[in-house]
Amino acid sequence: MGLIVDTLGHLLENEAAYGEKIQAGLRFLRDTDFAGQAAGRHEVDENMFYFINEYETKDAGECFWEAHRVNLDLHYILEGTERIGYAAIEQLAVKEEYSAEKDAVFFTGALESAVTAGPGALVVCYPQDGHMTGIEAGRKEAVRKVVLKIKL
Template sequence: MIVDTLGHLLENEAAYGEEIQRGLQFLRDTDFAGLAAGRHDVNEEMFYFINEYETKDAGDCFWEAHRINLDLHYILEGTERIGYSAIEQLKVRDEYSAEKDAVFFTGELVSAVTAGPGALVVCYPQDGHMTGIEAGKKEAVRKVVLKIKL
């Protein structure tokens, strides 16, 4: 998992693989204002969701990981905590679904980062992540989740 801001990651984009570089450039060059929540296709290698939700207690959130797509969570509005755990430390709740490119887990929340506007969290296939956790209070969040095929 990588946690930083879009600006900082762009300053050092040569340090990352081609997939992440393309994703960073796409996030930099796209105006997400006014776009509806839901799925938006970019090309055969990338698509994204505009997600809008209210944060909640960690006990009401869930762990997930992906095998085919890299996730770039880019916060547009609001603040949330995003939990992290290596998938080996979690217990499979729902087996991998190729249709959703997701496996769901249960496990204790031990580590989380707080992400506000401009923050970017990159989740690799080995990164179990739990999103939408309140950071001190319930708050509306609007973010982009860019999916990049590995």
Template sequence: MFSGHLDNLDRDAAALPADILQCLRFLRQIDRGAVAGRIEIDGENAYGLVQEYLSAPREACKAEVHRLFADIQFMVSGEETIGYAPLPAGALPDEAHFEERDVGYFRSVDGESFIHLRPDAYAVFYPSDIHRPRCQAGNAPEAVRKIVIKVRV
């Protein structure tokens, strides 16, 4: 897992993997008012999902992991916290949908840390990272507009 802000992308570019950097540069040019749904980037190797929702209390949000794709979680508007932790070796999700949607869900996560995302900030989660998106940042749910880019790894 790593995080950053689009304002610092040029400075951070040398340290970023090429496929992630390509997608972050794509985010600089995207229509942030795009209709919710799928955005094509590089066929099945990279695509975006524009999402709009209300954040929720942490206990109501599912922790997830993927096998085929890394997630770039990019905040367009609103704020949320995202939990994350390393995926322990041999850990199996409580609910698995890998064949249909490349996702497995965990009911609980040991050693979870949280990152706060504000507009123009991003976080990258690899298949070795459990992550819990959609958590409210404050005391009440908030309207969030986010783009999640799926990058095949």
């Protein structure tokens, strides 16, 4: 599989097309009220945790590429709009080797492809998907989103 870009509603309508863990993640996002939850890490169970991220978008030159090996990323936009860059990790150069503690490897590379994600959008990043988040979509904007991490 590769990067998936859609809305939570559409993905839920077709959830049978996805594995059991992603289906559980989609239902979790649907059933959880994130309003009023503090920014930072929140535990769900042994297979899932999430971050509430709040930031202002910026120029792509100030953002960074990353990918993960242990967890899938489900980026669910609550407020604001951002662009999320994507590239196969083979197209990027390793900047910082994999850290098991962070479950991340960081890359450098040109931004050639990006999607625009606004409220309700969901972007699923697999281990082979290098992704760059927080890119401004025409102007700087405050973004609040959930990044649900699902253990593979």
